[in-house]
Amino acid sequence: MTTETTTPVELAHTDRGSGPVVVLLHGGTTGAAPYAASAALLDPLADLLATDHRVVAVDRPGCGASPAETREQLGYRHAEDVVGGLLDRLGIAACHLVGHGEGGLLALLLAQAGSPRVTSCTVIAGHEAAPTGDSPSQLRLAHQPRPVASRRAQAWTLERLSYTPHHLVDGLLDTLAAQAGSEAGVARTTLAEAHTGYLRTDLLAAKDRLFGFARDTGYDVPITLVWGTHDPLSPVERGVALMDLLATTRAPLDLQVVNRVGHFPFRERPGEVAELVRSAVRLAEARA
Amino acid sequence: MTALAVEVDRMRQSPPRYSELPEGRWVDVGGLRTWVASAGTGTPVVMVYGGSFGGAGAASGAYAWAPTFHGLAEDHRVLVFDKPGQGFTDKPHRLEDYTMSAVVQHLLDLLDQARLGPVHLIGHSRGGYIATRATLLRPDLVSSLTIVNSGTLTSGVGTNEVVLGGPPMGPSRESVRWVYESYMHNTAAVTDEFVEQSWAVIQHPEYQAALRDIRENDLMANLFLPELAKDKRETLTWLAEGRLQRPTLVVWGRDDRTAHLSRGLGLFEQLASWERRTSLAVTDKCGHFPYREHPRWFVERVRRHLSEVDHHDY
Numbered sequence: 001m002t003t004e005t006t007t008p009v010e011l012a013h014t015d016r017g018s019g020p021v022v023v024l025l026h027g028g029t030t031g032a033a034p035y036a037a038s039a040a041l042l043d044p045l046a047d048l049l050a051t052d053h054r055v056v057a058v059d060r061p062g063c064g065a066s067p068a069e070t071r072e073q074l075g076y077r078h079a080e081d082v083v084g085g086l087l088d089r090l091g092i093a094a095c096h097l098v099g100h101g102e103g104g105l106l107a108l109l110l111a112q113a114g115s116p117r118v119t120s121c122t123v124i125a126g127h128e129a130a131p132t133g134d135s136p137s138q139l140r141l142a143h144q145p146r147p148v149a150s151r152r153a154q155a156w157t158l159e160r161l162s163y164t165p166h167h168l169v170d171g172l173l174d175t176l177a178a179q180a181g182s183e184a185g186v187a188r189t190t191l192a193e194a195h196t197g198y199l200r201t202d203l204l205a206a207k208d209r210l211f212g213f214a215r216d217t218g219y220d221v222p223i224t225l226v227w228g229t230h231d232p233l234s235p236v237e238r239g240v241a242l243m244d245l246l247a248t249t250r251a252p253l254d255l256q257v258v259n260r261v262g263h264f265p266f267r268e269r270p271g272e273v274a275e276l277v278r279s280a281v282r283l284a285e286a287r288a
Numbered sequence: 289m290t291a292l293a294v295e296v297d298r299m300r301q302s303p304p305r306y307s308e309l310p311e312g313r314w315v316d317v318g319g320l321r322t323w324v325a326s327a328g329t330g331t332p333v334v335m336v337y338g339g340s341f342g343g344a345g346a347a348s349g350a351y352a353w354a355p356t357f358h359g360l361a362e363d364h365r366v367l368v369f370d371k372p373g374q375g376f377t378d379k380p381h382r383l384e385d386y387t388m389s390a391v392v393q394h395l396l397d398l399l400d401q402a403r404l405g406p407v408h409l410i411g412h413s414r415g416g417y418i419a420t421r422a423t424l425l426r427p428d429l430v431s432s433l434t435i436v437n438s439g440t441l442t443s444g445v446g447t448n449e450v451v452l453g454g455p456p457m458g459p460s461r462e463s464v465r466w467v468y469e470s471y472m473h474n475t476a477a478v479t480d481e482f483v484e485q486s487w488a489v490i491q492h493p494e495y496q497a498a499l500r501d502i503r504e505n506d507l508m509a510n511l512f513l514p515e516l517a518k519d520k521r522e523t524l525t526w527l528a529e530g531r532l533q534r535p536t537l538v539v540w541g542r543d544d545r546t547a548h549l550s551r552g553l554g555l556f557e558q559l560a561s562w563e564r565r566t567s568l569a570v571t572d573k574c575g576h577f578p579y580r581e582h583p584r585w586f587v588e589r590v591r592r593h594l595s596e597v598d599h600h601d602y
Binding site for chain 2: 229236246249254255257259275283286
């Protein structure tokens with residue numbers, strides 16, 4: 001696995017395999033809470049897909065090894081810009097987007113560009129893309145151990161967001177704790193914590209852009225939604241609500257529900273989720 | 289000719305054919321001359337279509353599965369057949385066999401006789417009930433189940449009779465088209481060829497004889513429906529008890545007006561609570577017939593389910 005850092009806008013990413021291009025956008029937010037987000041979480045899926053795809057796994061701005069200096073750089077518009085810029089620099093004219101959680105919302109925003117840039121869009125446990133009605137209070141993660149950058153706190157969060165903790169291997173927990181505890185990680189956490197209100201507003205604005213686009217314009221790219229039956233952040237009914245919202249899509253749209261997994265279906269059952277993504281890519285390629 | 293000679297002679301007659309399927313053959317299943325077609329090699333797959341006998345304005349038949357049959361035959365042993373009193377298969381010999389339980393027994397007899405080993409059963413609509421009931425009764429014959437838009441297998445108010453009640457024309461090609469266009473969201477899937485195959489079934493003398501049996505003896509309202517209601521209650525109880533112990537894929541078209549998605553979600557939730565290997569796949573812009581309205585998507589999704597079951601022993 002190779003990590004490159006590119007200028008002018010730095011966006012750390014890995015690039016592996018060959019075949020149709022799949023761009024992976026991880027979930028989570030900047031900082032250590034609720035978990036230290038980075039592309040590393042998607043490694044099991046990336047490795048499986050890389051056998052017959054070119055997989056570009058991005059650290060979103062302010063996550064993993066990608067920097068963010070200002071609050072604007074933690075927002076969705078900036079993420080759209082820099083991911084688009086990275087694809088340009090890599091010479092990727094067409095790709096399949098796969099986004100998890102917050103990355104699912106980002107994927108749907110990027111997919112508004114339509115073809116030829118985006119051939120298909122898969123949203124996995126996209127809790128921030130799904131309609132929720134009144135913002136639900138998140139009791140599930142209410143009493144996270146301190147400090148949140150500790151390995152113990154990271155493990156606690158991932159365990160509570162999973163159906164079973166079998167995927168919480170040492171390597172992953174070490175990586176997350178190291179990221180959260182590094183100098184850059186601490187700086188970004190400080191930045192994010194100083195702008196909580198701004199970032200919440202930015203999220204609502206991003207959701208507005210998704211909902212408005214789906215309602216008034218509608219997508220032209222195939223969309224697959226993958227939901228877990230036991231995602232504490234988003235029950236299946238929210239996935240159904242997102243599907244209803246996206247029914248204006250003129251291309252194929254489907255919802256795949258995976259049994260007995262939580263917020264990380266691609267970690268709990270990577271083989272099954274890789275097959276779902278592979279199918280979505282295959283059907284979209286055949287259509288294109 | 290003796291009765292036996294007549295029967296032997298009937299089995300030798302050349303079977304009628306569906307234009308979308310390969311040539312069929314006759315198989316004697318519990319004394320009923322049964323229309324069967326098969327193709328491919330690999331683990332066996334048997335498909336059960338929807339509808340029941342007694343439909344005068346439209347008639348389903350094994351042809352309904354054609355896109356799935358051809359898609360899955362690439363890597364499986366695929367078998368489709370006509371149910372008693374439907375398609376080209378004999379009508380029940382006895383009036384008391386115009387029941388769903390007799391249709392289920394016919395499937396079990398067919399599976400027993402075919403000696404295919406445990407099969408992947410795929411059932412649509414009423415066929416989803418039949419496949420599930422068969423699995424509950426004889427789990428030894430079934431390796432996995434796929435249930436497609438089956439209102440019959442779920443509780444709640446059925447909207448079938450509302451959507452399809454009082455067709456505006458008598459039995460004709462037009463009534464066939466009207467029924468299937470009412471079922472489907474993607475009405476382009478109701479091709480002339482599709483209509484023609486259904487119309488061929490309706491005109492078949494054996495199918496007409498079954499219609500007469502049913503009409504002259506009030507068998508629908510007096511026998512089939514009340515018996516199905518009893519069996520269905522028992523079946524739903526068994527499902528609630530977790531007796532369906534086979535990997536199951538539930539497939540649903542989101543825009544089905546006759547079996548709303550809420551029923552598919554409820555069925556999945558119940559099955560998933562008992563059986564880990566339960567999945568749900570919902571497709572948009574799709575009514576009652578995902579395998580005709582989105583055939584490529586359907587084959588892709590089912591193939592993955594079968595492969596998962598074939599390659600993972602737990």
